Amino acid sequence: MTRLFILLYAGVLTVLFLAWYIHGAVLKQRAAADRARVFEEAHGGGARLVAGELDAAPRDDRDQVLQTLRGRFAYPLEVILLADLPKSVHQQISDAGDVAYFHPEGEREVVVAALSNGTEAVRLGPFPDYQLQSIEESIGGWMRLAATRLESISPEERQVALDKIQQQFKFPIDVARQPDVPAQTRRQFKSGKDVVFFMQGDDRWFAATPLPGGSEVFRCGPFPSFEQIEQKAATTMVALVLLLAAIAIALLLRPIARQLRHVENAAKSIAAGDLSARVDERRVRSAKPLAQAFNQMASRTESLVRTQREMLQAVSHELRTPLSRMRFAIDLIETAKDEKERHQRLESLDAATEELDELVGELLSYVRMETAEPQLNCEHIALQEALDVLIPKHSALYPSIHFYVNGNAVDEPNTILADRTGFYRAIGNLLSNAGRFAKSQVLINAESHNGLITVDVDDDGSGIPKSERARIFEPFVRLDDSSNGHGAGLGLALVKRIVAQHGGSIDVSTSLLGGCRMRTTWPGEVRTDSILNEHTARNVG
Structure with a gap:
């Protein structure tokens, strides 16, 4: 915007300067032409009268007549040779008939009238x-x-004389x-x-x-x-400014229009279905904020459309398994031999219903995070307090897995600045994921550094191959494609989205336990009161 302002401002100043310069030149030229007209009309007749007096006088008396005439004029009066006049004056005399006005170098204006002998002229001036x-x-x-x-x-002849003088x-x-x-x-x-x-x-x-x-x-x-030279010049000035302004604006807007055409072409590409189309910000320097906003909008649109497509795929694929289980369970209920078997079939149906509910919940959560701007209600959350809530819950879900916290990781307890619901969900998903793939134990570790808190969730499972580590954070990706896999493959995608909304990060590596380590980074603060000092290694399960 600043560059565009400077460009337009410089253009306006250039237009005004050119208009002022041209206006001065035009005004000077028109004033000179108008002055010449007035002098010719006002003094041309007088010059003709003097020339007539000299033409009528005998040759021997011309000097005396000229001397008499000089006494009647308040400015110089003399007879000069036509050959001494500039060629331009000869042209004026030829065009006007017998009188010319000109401005000798170093003098004021003069008027000359040719005598009848064709070789001499009367010169009047310079005028005051x-x-x-x-x-x-x-x-x-x-x-x-x-x-x-x-x-x-006589009075009777006066009118005839006036008519001659009028000529x-x-x-x-x-x-x-x-x-x-x-x-x-x-x-x-x-x-x-x-x-x-x-x-x-x-x-x-x-x-x-x-x-x-x-x-x-x-x-x-x-x-x-x-x-009224000033009035006419003002009109000319306005017209000139408008003309120059139109030309200048056209020249200034041409590169801007060319840059905006890149935005237009990108918009047309998106409208035609190419959601990856973007504006090259290096080619639209004057409209860079617009290009940045357009690219953000395009990225957001591409993300929304991709989410919708993934949702359609998930609805058609991921929901098929729990629905098939529910249908199969219903069929088994009808063929149950006794009440005990019937009760087992109902429990299987209830499990399939819970799985379907969990799946729909994950889908809705992911869509909500992808399609809406984050509404975070950040507060200070004590990490140990959150773990006291989350670990017992997951210990109950995975009774064969031992969940525990490494209290030696930090000397002082950690407080995380985050949205409570989002933080609980992210850490809960990591614990659930670790409990599902661990063999016997899950370790939670926390460290603080430069105002950031890292939370590690380690398991002793088989780990994740390096070639697959980038994929696991994509939505609807499950490394275990068996029909017994739970969820829609959205758990880690949700964690990544939540952490990103808080300005943090998540990455995967190999755990010290031999399995997988999920490390998340959160904004936080180090507090002086003790929370993680009850046990060096606390067994929660």
């Missing part, structure tokens, strides 16, 4: 920043020039009455300003200069305005 006063200064030159043209003609500009121009401009603008005229830049109407910008007589003004506008 777009502050209010600077705007008035930058547009004042050509507004004064246009107003001068309107002063020298030079990309925004409206007209002659308006002074009451049509804001009162603040009129007050500025009275204070001596001849060009005023003002806002009117729906937040649009205009400029005006008074005409002689004081009743009219030459008005330009609304001027081209800068686009």
